[in-house]
Amino acid sequence: MKTLIKNGTVVNATGTAVADVLIDGETIAAVLEPGSRLLGFDIEGNVDTVIDAAGKYVIPGGIDAHTHMEMPFGGTFASDTFETGTRAAAHGGTTSIVDFIVQYPDQNIIDQYNAWHEKAGGNCAIDYGFHQILSDVQESSLTAMDELIDEGVTSFKLFMAYKGVFLSDDGQILRAFQKGAQNGAMMMMHAENGAVIDVLVRQAIEAGNTSPYYHGLTRPWQAEEEATHRAIMIADLTGAPLYVVHVSAKQAVEQIAAARDRGLNVFGETCPQYLYLSLEEQLGAPGFEGAKWVCSTPLRSREEGHQNHMWHSLRTNDLQMVSTDHCPFCMKDQKEMGKGDFSKIPNGIGGVEHRMDLMYQGVVDGQISLARWVELTSTTPARMFGMYGKKGVIQPGADADVVIYDPNGHTSIGLGKTHHMNMDYSAYEGFEIDGHVDTVLSRGRVIVDGDEYLGRKGDGQYIKRGLTQYLS
Numbered sequence: 001m002k003t004l005i006k007n008g009t010v011v012n013a014t015g016t017a018v019a020d021v022l023i024d025g026e027t028i029a030a031v032l033e034p035g036s037r038l039l040g041f042d043i044e045g046n047v048d049t050v051i052d053a054a055g056k057y058v059i060p061g062g063i064d065a066h067t068h069m070e071m072p073f074g075g076t077f078a079s080d081t082f083e084t085g086t087r088a089a090a091h092g093g094t095t096s097i098v099d100f101i102v103q104y105p106d107q108n109i110i111d112q113y114n115a116w117h118e119k120a121g122g123n124c125a126i127d128y129g130f131h132q133i134l135s136d137v138q139e140s141s142l143t144a145m146d147e148l149i150d151e152g153v154t155s156f157k158l159f160m161a162y163k164g165v166f167l168s169d170d171g172q173i174l175r176a177f178q179k180g181a182q183n184g185a186m187m188m189m190h191a192e193n194g195a196v197i198d199v200l201v202r203q204a205i206e207a208g209n210t211s212p213y214y215h216g217l218t219r220p221w222q223a224e225e226e227a228t229h230r231a232i233m234i235a236d237l238t239g240a241p242l243y244v245v246h247v248s249a250k251q252a253v254e255q256i257a258a259a260r261d262r263g264l265n266v267f268g269e270t271c272p273q274y275l276y277l278s279l280e281e282q283l284g285a286p287g288f289e290g291a292k293w294v295c296s297t298p299l300r301s302r303e304e305g306h307q308n309h310m311w312h313s314l315r316t317n318d319l320q321m322v323s324t325d326h327c328p329f330c331m332k333d334q335k336e337m338g339k340g341d342f343s344k345i346p347n348g349i350g351g352v353e354h355r356m357d358l359m360y361q362g363v364v365d366g367q368i369s370l371a372r373w374v375e376l377t378s379t380t381p382a383r384m385f386g387m388y389g390k391k392g393v394i395q396p397g398a399d400a401d402v403v404i405y406d407p408n409g410h411t412s413i414g415l416g417k418t419h420h421m422n423m424d425y426s427a428y429e430g431f432e433i434d435g436h437v438d439t440v441l442s443r444g445r446v447i448v449d450g451d452e453y454l455g456r457k458g459d460g461q462y463i464k465r466g467l468t469q470y471l472s
């Protein structure tokens, strides 16, 4: 099966050019001047399908490197399965995800790895890889890290918060980082001071401050900055590369920037919710509404300027990536568990379907360039997590994961069912995007055409990732 995408503006992280993209089977075969002939052959007359992309952008499929499909968390499960979540991702122009395998303290890591294959295998519409969560670092965890790297799980997330659930103490973090420094793993950190947060939460509840707004107030930026600094110090001590997930506080970014200025392999990810949403407007919504936006790290104060600082840091490369931290819960029966006690609201926001659009709006608004859009959402995720070459770029030899994006199209994120995620609301309800995902190809097959889904569950393949390709 051969496909020609003709006359589009190909956007890579390195820049843009009007070009034809020839796809042979699952792979990009050539990127050519429009109308070129190949060894004298008329290409257009010798392919099975021609897609005219004139006036549209042709970009490498989005890679969302932070998702939690069907995650057991907060007394319930994230509401998207691998099937529903990857289908929604496809609609939004994302063609690969990297999901987190969960290990709770008493669970065997390799069993969990196998369990995640069971859940995802045969169900995904797009390609998928895994990170591993380590919640209780023992000698056996360190051995498992080596084993998992051989299986393509080359990044490990630890937590400085959620005592008794995920939290690792500093000694455990040190041991895991020492292992990462040895075996080349990327160490990922949920950087919030859990002990401080736990006391603030208890005090708030005892004082009768139980609404979702207090979720934000009890996880202050100081707790994020302190933990980010501590994680950086442990990374420096051990020599392990460090990737700080879901950064929301400008002070935490400053810690990352300072470490990078010193030449350390320290990286930071933010998410659309920290660019667009805020403590005052969303978490502070009347009644229990704010529960929709309870996630950790929390939404930050717009008055304090965190959102602007996140955009700025994406331009200066003090932050390198945008993922969603897709962890959806419905209001009904899930978020509702925290009525009368915000600490019982399951933490997480869904957004896997909206990331490419929301970040494109950043291009329209003049926050980032077109090339940077692609770099933040596809190319750097591929390089950061050992997929580049196959993923994250439109070039010969790469997987034909391609999105045709219409800058003259429009996307309204409306109430309920204008999205495909398994959520009874959208965190971005009312957002209007000046662009539209028109066509999505996953390894050469059209899986979304207009708003029509043509994908098949089970067509997504496991991505056996290599080590990070992003170290300085």
Ligand code: URP
Pocket: 068, 190, 246, 294, 295, 296, 297, 325, 327, 347, 348, 349
């Ligand atoms: O609130 C969040 N972020 N939920 C998902 C789990 C995590 O910490 O990433």
Ligand code: ZN
Pocket: 190, 245, 246, 296, 297
């Ligand atoms: Zn986290």
Ligand code: ZN
Pocket: 066, 067, 068, 325, 326, 327
């Ligand atoms: Zn997460």
